[in-house]
Amino acid sequence: MELGERAVKRGTEDMMKGSHQKDIDVNKKCLWTWAESNLYKADNLSDTLKKLKITAADRAEGSLEGCLDCLLQALAQNNTETSEKIQGSGILQLFANLLTPQSSCTAKVANIIAEVAKNEFMRMPCVDAGLVSPLVQLLHSKDQEVLLQTGRALGNICYDSHEGRSAVDQAGGAQIVIDHLRSLCSIRDPANEKLLTVFCGMLMNYSNENDSLQAQLINMGVIPTLVKLLGIHCHNAALTEMCLVAFGNLAELESSKEQFASTNIAEELVKLFKKQIEHDKREMIFEVLAPLAENDAIKLQLVEAGLVECLLEVVQQKVDSDKEDDIAELKTASDLMVLLLLGDESMQKLFEGGKGNVFQRVLSWIPSNNHQLQLAGALAIANFARNDGNCIHMVDNGIVEKLMDLLDRHVEDGNVTVQHAALSALRNLAIPVINKAKMLSAEVTGTVLKFLKSEMPPVQFKLLGTLRMLIDAQAEAAEQLGKNAKLVERLVEWCEAKDHAGVMGESNRLLSALIRHSKSKDVIKTIVQSGGIKHLVTMATSEHVIMQNEALVALALIAALELGPAEKDLESAQLVQILHRLLADERSAPEIKYNSMVLICALMGSEPLYKEVQDLAFLDVVSKLRSHENKSVAQQASLTEQRLTVES
Secondary structure: OOOOOOOHHHHHHHHHHHHHHHHHHHOHHHHHHHHOOOOOOHHHHHHHHHHHHHHHHHOOHHHHHHHHHHHHHHHHHOHHHHHHHHHHHOOHHHHHHHOOOOOOOHHHHHHHHHHHOOOHHHHHHHHHOOOHHHHHHHOOOOOHHHHHHHHHHHHHHHOOOHHHHHHHHHHOHHHHHHHHHHHHOOOOOHHHHHHHHHHHHHHHHHHOOOHHHHHHHHHOOHHHHHHHHHHHOOOOHHHHHHHHHHHHHHHOOOOHHHHHHOOOHHHHHHHHHHHOOOHHHHHHHHHHHHHHOOOHHHHHHHHHOOHHHHHHHHHHHHOOOOOHHHHHHHHHHHHHHHHHOOOHHHHHHHHHHHOOHHHHHHHHHOOOOOHHHHHHHHHHHHHHOOOHHHHHHHHHOOHHHHHHHHHHOOOOOOOHHHHHHHHHHHHHHOOOHHHHHHHHHOOHHHHHHOOOOOOOHHHHHHHHHHHHHHHOOOHHHHHHHHOOHHHHHHHHHHOOOOOOHHHHHHHHHHHHHHHHHHOOHHHHHHHHHOOOHHHHHHHOOOOOHHHHHHHHHHHHHHHHHOHHHHHHHHHHOOHHHHHHHHHHOOOOOHHHHHHHHHHHHHHOOOHHHHHHHHHOOHHHHHHHHHHOOOHHHHHHHHHHHHHHHHHO
16 A cells, blocks of 8 residues: 555555455456456456446446456556556546445445555546545445445555645545544454554555644544554554554654653553564664654653663664664664653653663763764763763762763764764763862863864864863863963864854853953963954854853953053954943843943053043943943943043
8 A cells, every 4th residue: 555655655555465465366256257368458458448437327236346356457467557548548537426335346446446546647636536525435334345445545545645635634534534543443353453554554644744634633633542553453563563654753743742642652662662673663663762752751751661771772782783774773772862861850760869770881881982882872971961960970980081081082083973972971061060170180171172173063162162161260270271372273263163153152252261260361361362352342242141241241351451462452343332332222231231331441541442432422321321220230330420520
């Protein structure tokens, strides 16, 4: 049965072949008639089509059935050619009148429609011939064979066909099929399971890669029904596969997550996963798990259902294999493991105070020789390091040294993703104040600086963030790094990386941090000599208030500690004009106005800069701020006004 795109074609076509084969076995008379020649000649087909037109008009069911059998046999021998002749004969239009619940030929007519609709060029003609509406009406039939062939016909008409889906939608076919799934889902006999498989396939073709129709099915409550189906019929491979593909399609839609979370999908998928040994079957389950695991509630459900233990087992089984399928499965399992750790509750449950089996197993991945496990291990540590308690425990238990060893293995022509992941972990671990001194003592900065030469923006970004976290309120470390000319020159270079906003922003923030935390004249001189002043001035105009503020504080320190060497750069960067704009702009945050005025006062020690202040009539702007609703701003405005008045 031609079915939807995502791994569906295989499952559905196989199902259709099985269904069609059964029908051929039943039609023994027709098979025997053609057995002598072994070929079905074109003129025989033409005769059959002519005869069918006559018998269809007369409603002679005996003759009609023989003609339909012959058509089915012709389709079995050469579907495409036979379908072309059927289209050319105009017989499709007659089929609409033959699709009646009372007729004994109805199932065979629906079967023929299902077969011709395997061809893309026949789907639109089936819609134009008005076949969809009577087919949908047949879904009310009590006859199982009629339902089976009708489901096949509608499913194939919908396959990759906007017109087919639209016609089924307008006729209300989806709701009827979902009602059937609900009423039949507890019946376990093979014939019923075959029908359920066809109906699942029909819904999948109907909604595949169509967000609005998928949303419609979700609103109709299809998800709990499919989950129930999976639980009851997990022994049936074809039906299970169809449910999995349907889940995979629906799970991509954000609105589905809440419905999935309200079912026992996690338990059913983990139970199913444990039974699977074939790569293809596991891959199908992984394709469902990945989008579902993006939801925090489902993450926790999957952890509680024992998925992590399954994933660890997969890793253990595949880690030493060089087979392509095993390598792919190892990657998928370890990636999914990392994804589960993105949820706060699921992460903390697996951390277990740093003594949990899962945490210890993940740690063992970092020193491995497998790049995928190194990557997953580093990313897992980064995810575990999302609260201070976890970070402190990990630093106290030697995680930093493991990450540094890993980075050392990837300095020369290293794996960029591993570099990025390990730096991410170090950055997160450096956030708690108590960890900074410990990590600096372990000489983390030395390891991180080895990657200054990297040309990869993701690595650059994490490197910058790690250094910025490490020097926060660490004056000695900030001064040591700030006097490192190679580092500062690289920062100035990256401040101009307009194609990589993240790198550019982090470079500016680190430049500012070096000054703010060191309060060192030597650091300021190094930054001036490297041409970094203009970037700090530009940073003061950032759309992010935090960056604006960091820049203004750094510039105020420059003006207070080392104004002379920076004077020309501040003047050419038009700092005074920028400060005037910030003070005049009503949208500027209170802290921006406050620090801008502090900086104005500091700039008065420079003759050329003070002259610019006088020329721009700052008194007018500052005097208005004396009545500002923020008391600190109002007080600073009064002080600044006094300074401006005295100096003038």
